[in-house]
Amino acid sequence: MVTTDLYNSLYVFILAAFIGFEVIRKVSPLLHTPLMSLTNALDAIAVVGAIILAGEHKSTLAAVLGTIAIVAATSNIVGGFIITDRMLKMFKSSRTQKP
Amino acid sequence: MIPATHIIELTYLIAVVLFVLSLKWLSSPATARHGVWAGEVGMLLAIVGTLFYRGIVDYKWIAIALVLGAIIGVPLGNVQMTAVPQRTALSHAFGALCVTLVGTAEFYLRAPNISRFMMSILSLEVILGGLTITGSLMAAGKLQEILPQRPITYKGQNFVNLGMLAIAVAIAVYLVLNPDAMHLYPVMVGIALVFGVMMIIPIGGADMPTVISLLNSYAGLSAAAMGFVLNSKLLIVAGSLDGASGFILSVNMSKAMNRSFTNVLFGAFGQVAPAVAGAVEARNVRSATPEEAASILSAANKVAIIPGYGMAVAQAQHKVRELYDALTKRGIDVKFGIHPVAGRMPGHMNVLLAEADIPYDKLLDMDDINGDLPQTDVALVIGANDVTNPAARTDPSSPIYGMPILDVDKARTVMVIKRSMSPGFAGIDNPLYYLDNTLMLFGDAKQFVNSIVRELTGTGGHG
Numbered sequence: 139m140v141t142t143d144l145y146n147s148l149y150v151f152i153l154a155a156f157i158g159f160e161v162i163r164k165v166s167p168l169l170h171t172p173l174m175s176l177t178n179a180l181d182a183i184a185v186v187g188a189i190i191l192a193g194e195h196k197s198t199l200a201a202v203l204g205t206i207a208i209v210a211a212t213s214n215i216v217g218g219f220i221i222t223d224r225m226l227k228m229f230k231s232s233r234t235q236k237p
Numbered sequence: 238m239i240p241a242t243h244i245i246e247l248t249y250l251i252a253v254v255l256f257v258l259s260l261k262w263l264s265s266p267a268t269a270r271h272g273v274w275a276g277e278v279g280m281l282l283a284i285v286g287t288l289f290y291r292g293i294v295d296y297k298w299i300a301i302a303l304v305l306g307a308i309i310g311v312p313l314g315n316v317q318m319t320a321v322p323q324r325t326a327l328s329h330a331f332g333a334l335c336v337t338l339v340g341t342a343e344f345y346l347r348a349p350n351i352s353r354f355m356m357s358i359l360s361l362e363v364i365l366g367g368l369t370i371t372g373s374l375m376a377a378g379k380l381q382e383i384l385p386q387r388p389i390t391y392k393g394q395n396f397v398n399l400g401m402l403a404i405a406v407a408i409a410v411y412l413v414l415n416p417d418a419m420h421l422y423p424v425m426v427g428i429a430l431v432f433g434v435m436m437i438i439p440i441g442g443a444d445m446p447t448v449i450s451l452l453n454s455y456a457g458l459s460a461a462a463m464g465f466v467l468n469s470k471l472l473i474v475a476g477s478l479d480g481a482s483g484f485i486l487s488v489n490m491s492k493a494m495n496r497s498f499t500n501v502l503f504g505a506f507g508q509v510a511p512a513v514a515g516a517v518e519a520r521n522v523r524s525a526t527p528e529e530a531a532s533i534l535s536a537a538n539k540v541a542i543i544p545g546y547g548m549a550v551a552q553a554q555h556k557v558r559e560l561y562d563a564l565t566k567r568g569i570d571v572k573f574g575i576h577p578v579a580g581r582m583p584g585h586m587n588v589l590l591a592e593a594d595i596p597y598d599k600l601l602d603m604d605d606i607n608g609d610l611p612q613t614d615v616a617l618v619i620g621a622n623d624v625t626n627p628a629a630r631t632d633p634s635s636p637i638y639g640m641p642i643l644d645v646d647k648a649r650t651v652m653v654i655k656r657s658m659s660p661g662f663a664g665i666d667n668p669l670y671y672l673d674n675t676l677m678l679f680g681d682a683k684q685f686v687n688s689i690v691r692e693l694t695g696t697g698g699h700g
Contacts, residue, residue: 144354147465147473154474156482157257164264167489167577167602170584171321173263173482174453178328180256180276181479184460186287187339187467191303193293200342201295205302207342211335212306213282213313214328220314221324223273225588228318229266232596 172225179218186213241289248286249471255279260482266597277416283471311427318592319549323380326449330373332456336463337366341426343466349417355466356416358668359622360409360425362462367429368436368454375437376448380581388441401432431510443623445581447490456484486583493577493603495629495640522658525676527685530652531692533676536652537614539570541606543643544586545579547620551682557619558593560686563693564699574606574616576624607644616648618669620682622655626667636665651675654685 165173188211191204255275258573262272284303293299316324347355378384412418451668461476463469491497525533534540542561548554564571573595579586586672587600601609610616618625621643628635629642645651646669653670655677669675678685 143468144465146495147468147470150442150470150473151461151465151477154477155481158260158478159485160313161257161260161264162478162482162485165260166264166266167329167575167584168266168587168597168600169263169269169485170489171582171588172584173260173323174325174449174486174583175328176259176263176272176319177334177479177482178278178325180280180475181260181332181457181460183252183256183280183283183302183475184332184335184339184463184472186283187285187463187469187472188302188335189284189299189438190244190290190292191339191342192298193290193295195295196346197342200346200367201298204340205298205339207338208299208302208333209306209309209588210338212303212332213310214335216307216310217313217324217605218310219273219277219280220311220665221316221321222269224314225318225321225591226266226269226273228588228591230594231266231598233598 172222175218175225176222179215179222182211182214182218185215192198195224241291244289245286247628248282249469252279252283252286253471253474255282256478260478265669269348282454296335315646318588319552320381321588322445322449322585323377325328325582326373326377326380326452329449329452329456333366333369333373333459336456336459337363337370337426339463340366340459340466341422345419348419348422349692351416353413356413357409357594358462358465362410362466363426364409364429365455365459365462366404367426368433369452369459371430371433372437372448372596373433373452373456375434376445376452379437379440379442380445386442388439390439393436394439396597398432398435401428401435405429405432423564442581443578444494446578446583446585447487447494447496449582450483450486450490452483454487455479457481457483490578490583491640495637520671522670522677524673524679525652527678527688528692530676530678530685531689533650534564534569534615534617534689535567535693536571539572539609539613539615540564541572541574541610541613541645541648543574543576543616543618543621543625544590545576545619545621545624546581546585546680547622549580549585549589549620551620553578553619553683553686554589554593556683556686556690558595559592559690561595561599563690568694572601572606574603574610574645576603576621578644579621579624603641603643610644611647613648613651615652616644618651618653618655620654622667623665625653625669626665627672628665628668632668645669646674646676649674652678654678654680654682656681 188204188207191200195201256279259272259276262268405428408421457476457479461473462473561571575586625645627646629637629640
C-alpha cells in the first residue's frame, strides 16, 4: 500500500516536472518576473496541507504550526496573484496602444 | 450523495489542470492575464474543496488565519514595481515557511512511527525549506538595502558552509535510521536555517537574479517533497511546476553570466579583483553634454537603448519613456536591448519599462538586439555596465571572459550615461568607455535623460 502510494507520487512528480519544463520553456523572457510571482502564488497551494493540520487539531503544536502556515501561504496567494496581474496589465503592444 | 472525498479529489484535479493552463497562457503577453485568472480559480476551488475535508473539527483558526494572510497579502501585492525583487524574495521565504512548519508538525505527529522513506523525504522538505526561509530573508534584506549589498567573505567560508550542510544531512540520515532520536530534529532544522544565512552572506547584488531563481527552485522542490509526505498529488504538481520554473530561470541566468551554480554560490564574485584593478592605465575618455547627445540622437535612424540596474536605482524609466516618445515622433526607430541578468531578478527591466508604458514589442532580448546592433546608429547605455563589457569577448584574463554580452561597441556611436568612471558592481574595468566611438555622458541617469528630452522637444520640460 505504502509502496503503491510512493510510486504513484513518483509518476506524478516526474510527469509534472516534464510538463513544467515544456510549458515554462515557452514563456517569453519578457515575462520572467511575472512568471516567478505567479509560480510562487501557485506554490502556495501548500495551504491545503496547512488547513488540514489546523482543522484536524490532532495536537496543539500541529494546530499552531498549521495556523501560522496558513497565514504565510495565504499572504503569498493573495499578494502573488495581485502583483502578477498588476504587472501583466502593464504589458501593452504598440499595435493596441493609443498613438 | 457524492462522498466528500470525491468532491475534494475532483476540485484538486480541476485545480491541477487550471495550474498547468495558467502557466501555458503565460507564454504570450496577449493571453497572460487569462493565466492569472486560471490560477485564481484553481486555487479557490482547491481551498474550498479542502474545507469539505471530514477530519476538520474546528474552522475558527482556519478562518482567522485565512483572513490574516489576506490582510498581509494585499500590501505585498501592491508594492512599487521597483520593489518587486525584494517582494519576490520575501514571498519565497513565506512559501518555504509554510512548508517547513507543516513538515515539522507532521514529524511530531508521526515520529517515531515513521517509515525510512517518509523520514528521508520529510528531511529533504525541511532542510530545503529551512535554508530557503533564511536565505530568502537575507536576499530580501540585501535587495531592500537593510543589509550591506557587498558580498562578505572570510577565509574558509566555503569549508564552513559545506561543513554545515554536511552536518544537517548527516543528522537527517541518522534520523532516518533512528526515528526515535527526536531531540535531533530541531538541531537539523536549526542548522538548515543558519546555513541559509551563511549561504547568502557572500552573494553580491549582481548575482541576485541567479540566487533568487535558485531559491525559487528550492521553495518549489520543498513543496513537492511536502506533497510526497502528505500523499497529495495536487501539491506534488504545483511544487514541481514551481521547481521546474525556478530551475529553468537559474540555468538561464547562469548561462547569461557564463558561470556554474557552484561558482555563483561559492564564487563571491563581487569583490574587486586586485590584479585587474592594478592593470588600469590612464586612457582617453571622450565626454559629451546633453546638447551634443541630443543632436547625435536626432541625426540617427536607429537607436538602441540598453537599460541596467542603474536605471532602476535612478528611477529613470519614465524619463526614458519621454525620450522614446521624442525620438519616435521624429521617425527614429527606437528599440531596447535587455540582457537576461540586467537588474536584480529575471525580467526586472521588462517590468520597469512596461510600467513606463513602453510597448513590449520594442523590448528585445540579447540575441535579437545583437543582430541589430551593427546596423544601429546610436546605442545608448543607461545604468548598465558589465553586460556591455567587450572584454568578455576579447580578453581571456578578464573575470567575465566568455559571458555573453550586448555588443553595443558594434554600433556606430555608443553613449554611456554614468555617474563617474568608477568600475561597476563586479569591480571590473570596462574598455567600452575608452573606444573611439564611445561618448561618456556623466551625470544622474534621470536628470541626464531629462536634459536630452528637453533639447529634443525644445520645451522647458517639467522636472
